Each structure stands twice: as structure tokens, then as C-alpha cells.
Amino acid sequence: MSTSPRLRSLNIDNINPHVRKAEYAVRGELAVKSEEYRAQLASGKGSDLPFDDVISANIGNPQQLDQKPITFFRQVLSLLEYPPLLEKEDVLLNQLGYKKDVIERAKWLLEQVGSVGAYSASTGPQGIKESIAKFIEKRDGHPADPSSIYLSAGASSGVNTLLHIICAGPKTGILVPIPQYPLYTATLSLLDATCVPYYLDEANAWSTSAESITSALTTAKEAGTDVRAIAIINPGNPTGASLSYKDIESVIDLAASEHLVILADEVYQTNVFIGKFHSFKAVLRDMQKKNPGKYDTVELVSLHSVSKGIVGECGHRGGYFELCGFDPEVVAQIYKFVSISLCAPVIGQCLVELMVNPPTEGEPSYDLYKSERDGIFAGLQSRATALHKAFQAMEGVECGPPQGSMYLFPSITLPQKAIEAAKADGKTPDAFYAMKMLEATGVCVVPGAGFGQKEGTLHFRTTFLAPGTSWVEGVARFHEGFMGEYR
């Protein structure tokens, strides 16, 4: 507690304690340090640094690195930003390489939103919600209702909305996978609710098991926690793991019998290298069809985003969530909550429409779209494979084959001397290792502690977005040196 005379209204001891408690390592100390290095290099004052570039492998931010935007998407957005271009159709078509379908889509989107500079309805314009519903119908083979769809500023904003509704106080518990993307634990801290961790099975390719969930649930209930929801990240972040159809069925079964809202964070649904993506919505509807009446009141939120996948447009902050099975009175409160922040960025909402309704075979922009999309996918997969191969050759590093999302999450076994040096430095061993890696190579990763990990294990998360292989070689060299120094 500070003892100096009170000068200001606010100090670290009297601000919102829940903000203070929240942790968000993805943009924590390492990220701040990496930005300092970047600024140093940019200003020409970084000549004494042992690297020429900072590689931000801490954030899934494709366009900061190699990834180019999809041409069709961006051409449409350029017309939405400056509609008078639509009056110069011949210039667009003959001199600027725009296709007929780009122009048509821009006109159609402008009909839906009026101007991208105007607020939209709080849940999004009807026409965009109808496009999303069609996408879901096609993906799942089951109908979707546009009025159950809410446009959001990326999936983060959707998660924030839903957790705000669900969490009624410190006794409210939410099941969160460990390791997890720390948005969940951070938001639960802010809301002063209880995180109920359930562990993913590293030995089994980071799979999700009903047993592990049930055991976490039982412990929490015994402690008096009112567990109301389960968050599932599928495909996983940071793990990349995809749930099988059968595992999804067991989660839904458990949610039905235990009255748990399912928060299905499905933002990596197109980033799957092994197996096939199954949406929670599709499996739920299948189960409802097979067992009339039994699953009607299962509450499911399915979240998606333009930030990840092949689109990689994080800067546009576009996303949506779909609600199934919610009580209409609760839905009215969700509407009110989202209306307080007015609406999601409208250009981002338009980008969501483009993502869910891309050019199809036979349309003028299709060939280019397809080649760009496939190229991005193949590039992600080949970089993931190269990185995985490098990890396999490193002493004390274990990492399963890349499964999907944008990340690898290797485990590291560090020498006792390194663990002691970390302690002396006031850091967890994985944070110490990651800081040394940044200082030596300019590569910024996130220590496993930022996502949660089983006690006694150490990991780090790295994206496989950065181009080339020299940064991977740099990491391998650093690792060898680190192990040599602390062995």
C-alpha cells in the first residue's frame, strides 16, 4: 500500500482490482520489449543488436508478415470506401483489373449498409446476416436463422459480450481449456468470475476429453461454483488440435445434462491440416434430429472471425456469433448489451460478408481467388512443417505434427541451471527462455505460462506465419547455445 500523500485520484492500489489481476501475455512484457527493438532498428540505432529484424511470432497477425490480402475482398472494400469509383466502370474493368463481380458485390453491399461511414443496426444489417446464415446452412447442412446472428468487432468482442451476460459474480464458473488463448482467463478476471480449468491431453495430440471436463466440473461444483458454460477452442489455440465428431458429441451431451452454455470459438475453422473441421452447430443439429426434443434447449454460441483462417484480416476487426437455444429474455439482454457499443466496424462487417460468400466457380474473380486462397493455405502448411522439423531436431524440445490454426506449442525441457537462473531473474523458466530467445534472435514467442500448462511442464507458442527459414535457423542456434550455457 502506498504511503505517500494522496496527489491523484488513482493509484495502483485503488483502481479496479479485477483489471489489475487480469493477465494477457500475448501482448505482455516480451511484446513490449520486441516493439522497443523494432523501433530501435527502424531508427538506425540498433546496430549493436545481434539481429536485423524483429519477428513477431507471438501474435497470429498474418498480414504483418508474409500474407497478402485476397484481391477480391480488397477490391470490393476499396469501392465501398469510395463509391464514386463505381461511376467509372470502364476504368475499373479495363485499366485497373477489377472484374464485373467485384463491382456487383460492392453495389449490393452498399445497398445493405447505405454508407460504410454510417452506424449499422447494432447486430448488423439484415442482408449481411442473411449471407452468413446461407454460409452456415451450406457448411452444416442445417438451416440457420439470420436473426440469431450478431456481427461483432472480431471474435474477441463476441466472447466479451457473452461472458458479460453469463457471469453474475464470483461464484459463476466457466470451464476453460488449458492451454487456452488468454482472452478467456483475462475476461473472467475482469468480470470477477471463476475460471474452471480443464486440461487438454498433450500425450494424445492435445485432445479434449469428456472425462477431463467432468472431473474439473465435479471439483468446481464441490467447491460451490455455479458452473454455467464451457469454452471450446476448435481448432485449438495454442494447440491447433481439431475435435473429432465424436468428441463434439460428448461435449454437447455433457452440456445438455449439466446445463452448460457452449462457447464454441471456431475462428480457425479453415486452418485444418489433419482431419476435418466439424462445427458444434452441425453436430448439435444432427443430435437434435436423431433425438427429438432431447437437445432443444442446449445453448450454443458459435464464433467466427475474419482475423484468422485464410483471410487473415485482423486489422479490420470483423466477426460474428450465432446463438442457438437461448431464452428469448436473455437474447433481449444480449441485444441491449451490444447496442451500448453501437455497432461493429461496418467495413469489417462487409468483409465478413465477403469471407462467407466468396466468388464461386464460373464467376470472373473465382480463379484468382482460388489460387490466392490455396496458395495461402499451402504456404501456412509448408511453413508449419518446416518449423516442426526444426523443433524435432532440437534437444529437449517435443512437438507433435502441425494440426491446424496458426501455431505450434512445443514443450521444452530446460536444464536445472536454467530454472535456477530464471528464479534468480524473477521469471518463470519459460518466460526466461523466451526473453533470452528474443534478445538473441529478435524472435518474439509467448511462454506457455501465458496460456496455462500442466504443473511441471514448460512450453512456448509460436506462429508459423513468418516467411523464410532463416529465423527458424536462428531459433535453433539460440536453443543450442542456451542449452550449452545452462547444461
Add this chain to the structure above:
Amino acid sequence: MSTSPRLRSLNIDNINPHVRKAEYAVRGELAVKSEEYRAQLASGKGSDLPFDDVISANIGNPQQLDQKPITFFRQVLSLLEYPPLLEKEDVLLNQLGYKKDVIERAKWLLEQVGSVGAYSASTGPQGIKESIAKFIEKRDGHPADPSSIYLSAGASSGVNTLLHIICAGPKTGILVPIPQYPLYTATLSLLDATCVPYYLDEANAWSTSAESITSALTTAKEAGTDVRAIAIINPGNPTGASLSYKDIESVIDLAASEHLVILADEVYQTNVFIGKFHSFKAVLRDMQKKNPGKYDTVELVSLHSVSKGIVGECGHRGGYFELCGFDPEVVAQIYKFVSISLCAPVIGQCLVELMVNPPTEGEPSYDLYKSERDGIFAGLQSRATALHKAFQAMEGVECGPPQGSMYLFPSITLPQKAIEAAKADGKTPDAFYAMKMLEATGVCVVPGAGFGQKEGTLHFRTTFLAPGTSWVEGVARFHEGFMGEYR
């Protein structure tokens, strides 16, 4: 309390009670009804309605109505969305009407952000923050520090951030003007903090007085509330009132002696018809200069946005806030909080840069920019004047001359019979009146109760954004009929 067997996890009685308590009338029952009318008219099923158009005078949403975007801004944004256009400079210049400075600015902004599809640093790219600092320096005649500037998704998101930091529990009190834009009361409800209302002086052109603030503060302190901050909306929403230099000085004096954070919501700073806008920052720095040491620890947050002003680009969700005088440990928590939602929409951040750094005299886009800007300002003022004139002719309606922002906030005196009819209908009299107006004319306004008003008074807020005068005549006719019916 619901007595049905538990089917779902969530019901209206067990969700977050603070969400349930929050009120946000700007997009409430009337807005929902108006959207239903709009959909009915669009589908051709509205032939039995007594109007052909819905006029959304409930939301300050300029581009939904008459206002055209500024050409320079949108041309730059179109290039940011599709940078390959920059390779066709001759087509841009000679066939599409883009000027040299549009191209230069787009290139410069792309250097700052990389891609508008990439996440930026959580507080915004350095170059954009430097532009904002230059704008503030020029506006205020005092230096500004780019590292104290935080880009946000509109000003709403900035207010949300600051209130999250300040509010530590139910005992935390925030002074809020009444009437106010209901974002403040809604967010305080969500945070379970205490709203300490201070009344603006309607008889005195809705001015802010230190006496009224002091009296509210004293009452709150006596009740055990830890009052930590004061929100000031200048120019006012819904009132349009601009604070004088002297009034700002007294607020700062009070804040200094009472240790109150000043939340200066200055989003309407260019919408001033009477008097001159003074920023809190400028006045604070003047006072610091005149009284060395005395005001150094005054904590001020100044918020701005691309949504209002002449820009009117609400759909882009761009804004920023500047911090002065905060404890560095508190600043670190603000950084962490904003990093959890990753970053503000990047195209919106670029638009902030364009707003604060528009074409200047002698630059190729200046003449058009100036004529558009002046045209928008003059249009706002003339529509405000016409609307005010109409109100003056209405029985029982009182309204001071338009002062600024985008709103008029007339008081209405309704007949006793109308007040009883409202009661029978389960509505406040102003909500009843506004619903009748919507049903008769298609014009959607917000009842005064949504902003707060002195007990026994009734008001409504209307924007003066809608073009033409026929809707104003419709409102006047409705009012006459309403008074006739209930007199």
C-alpha cells in the same frame, strides 16, 4: 422468479444483474419499432402506414441521412484497402480525380500500418499518434506527447476503458451530467459503480456550474461514496451547450482539490454554433503554466472521435483518448486493458489521422476539402435553425437556440390527460409522446428519460441531421393533433 423446471443454463433471473440493470434508450424500444417500420416499408408491406419514410432522428448518424463523406478521406481509404491502385498513378490522377496529396498520404499511412488488415500496436501506430499529438499542439498551443495517446474504436470504447480502470466497486462514484449521453450511466451499471448525477442548468442554456457539481459531490460523500471522477460532455450531448473558458477553469479547480479524474468527452468539438470550443487540455496547461506545481497531478482524459464533428464517420469506429497526469503504474494497467481487445480497427485509426491532419491551404485537395467541410457545417446549422423555429411555434414546447453538437433537446409540457394515458400504457409521459410521434410520422426521437431530466420535466432529443423540412412539418402536425386529443 421463474418457477419452470431448469432447462437452460441462463434465464433472465440468473444472468449478470448489472447487464439487466443497464439502460440504453438511444437504441431501445422506439429504435427497434422504427426498424420494424423501415423493414415493412422496404418490403412493400407498409401501405397502411401514415408515412412513407422512417426518419432516424434518435441517433447521431450523419451518413445514414444526408451527409456525404469528405472526398479526400475516402479516396485515401480506398487506396489503403487496395494498395495495388498505387501502381496506377496516372489512372488515379488523370481519370479518377485523385490528387497527388491523396496518393502521398496513402503511401505514408501504409508505411505506418503495414497493411490495414494487420493488427497494429495496441495503442496505435507511432506515426498516427505523432500526427494526433501535432493536432493537439496546434489546437491548444501546448505540447502533446504521442506516448500518452491511445487509439480506440470510437470514443465509446475509450470511455469503456477508462471507467473499467477507475471503478473498483459499488462505492466508486462518478459524477455524470444530467442530461447525459447514456453510455455513461449504462457503463456504470455494467460495472456496478455509482452514478453521481449533477444537473445542468436548463434555464441558463444548459450550462455547467461548479455549485451544482459541488452540491452533488457533497451529498455523495455524505452517503459514503468514493467519488473519483467527473464526466463532462463538451459540447454537450444531448444539450449542445459549450463550456466557457471560465467554467472549465472552475471544473479543473474542483477536480484538483477533490482529486477527481476529468473525463472530457470532446467528440463534438467542431460542432459549435455559439461561442468557441476550449479543450480541457488547453485550459489545464494554461493553469499549470500560471500556477507552477499546483495542477501537475490533475488527471485528465480527453476523448475524440471520427464519428461526429464534420467527419461523421461513425461506421468506421475510430477515435482516440489522451491521458494527462496519470500515475505510470495506472497507465501500465490501461495499456494491459486495451491490449486484451488487441487494437482498434486499423482503417478507423487511419481515418483519425486524416481527420486530425486534413489537407491544408495550397495542397491539391484543399479547395474541395474546404468546400465540403464548410458545406456540411452550414447545412447542420441551417437545419438546426429551421428545426428550432418549428419548435418555437409549437404549443407547450420550449427550446433554446441551437448551440452545437447534432441535437436539440426541447422541453415539452403535456396535458394531464396525456400523462394519465401514458401511465395506463405503462410508459413515462415522454416515452408515450415519442411512441405516438413515431406511429404518426415515422420520426424516431429519444425521450428525455433516456438521458435523465429534472423530476417533473419532460424532454426529447432529436438530431438535426435529416434533410428537408417535410419531416419537421410532420412533427408539428402530429404535435398539434396530440395536444388536441389530450387537452
